Amino acid sequence: MPLRGIPEEVWPEARRLLERWRARHPDLGDPIIKLGVGGIDVRLPDGSAPPGVASIINTLEALLGVPDDERYCQRCEARTDLLPDPGIEGFFFCRACWSERQKVSAAHEAGYDNDILEE
Structure with a gap:
């Protein structure tokens, strides 16, 4: 399967x-x-x-996931177009925030600081 x-x-x-x-x-x-x-x-x-x-x-x-009425994006609190975070049970992110989260994660892996990312 x-x-x-x-x-x-x-x-x-x-x-x-x-x-x-x-x-x-x-x-x-x-x-x-x-x-x-x-x-x-x-x-x-x-x-x-x-x-x-x-x-x-x-x-x-x-x-x-959890029931729809309890699901929300952990970053912007949107309640639509949610994706589950596979690393943290019960956490969800909207597609826009998930995309941003992946970009920041990739930048951190490349060695950039949070200060540089905020500029």
Whole structure:
């Protein structure tokens, strides 16, 4: 089963979603579903993004998170377009803040200080 980093309790639903997707797109092969730093990612074996996977991503992200009314971005407190932080259970970031967080993290890994990043 092409599920990477997905908790076992979500496998039955992931399998059901995958089977439904396969029935609609039998010629594209099996997509790989994985939980990464940016949330759920779905790719074909060649690395391309398969069509029609938004419902798979949204369903699995909802299953992995807390109830919608309690989810919010840890940085800007937005309540829409949220991604789970795989490193901290129950933490979410909106896509914009997650993108910014990744840029800052990459800059820190490259050796830049917070003072330089704030300018």
